[in-house]
Amino acid sequence: MRQAVAENLTAxxxxxxxxxxxxxxxxxxxxxxxxRAIAxxxxxxPDQVGDLSxxxxxxxxxxxxxxQHPEALGSWLAVTMRRFCLHAVAGRERECPMTGLDEWLVQPGDAPETGLLRAEQAASVRRALARLPERQRQLLWHMATDPDARYTEISARLDIPVGAIGPTRARALGRLRRLLLDEERASHYTHQSGS
Known part of the structure; x- marks a missing residue:
């Protein structure tokens, strides 16, 4: 069925x-x-995934x-779902995960608007990461690039006490989430005032 939809998406x-x-x-x-994968x-x-979908x-x-462009439907749905997820995470004051950033990179065969959208999202994340304090940025980078690393390994690499890793990560992710939401609001305001 998915293949049939992809082949006849406009119809x-x-x-x-x-x-x-x-x-x-x-x-x-x-x-x-x-x-569901985005969520x-x-x-x-799991009990909130259905609501967000x-x-x-x-x-x-x-x-x-x-x-206007049916071929962009998949990208539109993904962006909309991500926004709902971001708002759900922000509302619960939970950590916003770093995993899944790879999907924002341009993939071979993407439609032009999909590539542009992913490039814009990746740029937003890079800008937000650059605004984090150095220690938080390093910690998130190590945890994102080596998700299986044990806290003792991270502690040794970054000279952070093991007991400080979790709280530092939580603060970093909370700050990153707020920076991304602020940028999204500013972008929305710019688009509204420009129209």
Missing amino acids: VVRDARAGDEQAWSSLVEAYGPGL RRFRIP QATWLQLFNGIDRL
Whole structure:
């Protein structure tokens, strides 16, 4: 089914716009697993994943008439789901994971708008990381590039007491999350005032 949707995405989106329930079911079947994977990368509790997915589909339902490029649907859904996940994480004051940043890099075969979107997201993360204090930036870098490293190894590499790693990581991720949200708000405000 996913292959069929990918091959006929324009037609499936057109049918969904017209209210075809089978078209909507096909879209959910094709893109639903990807949305759940995004939520897992944000460590969203399983009982909230369905709510965030549903909110993402509701956004599409309400805005599908404005979707000008059906081939960008997957990117649009992914960005919308990430935003809902970020807001959910911010609301709970939980850590925002560093895993999953690789997906923001441009992949061979991406549509031009997908590559541009990923490049913009990667640039936002790099800018936010650059604004972190050096110790926090180093800690996040080591934990992101070697996720299986034990705290004792990180402590030895960075000269940080083992007991300080968890709290330092939590502060760093909280600050990174706030910087990214501030940048997203500023970008949204700039786009609104420019229109």
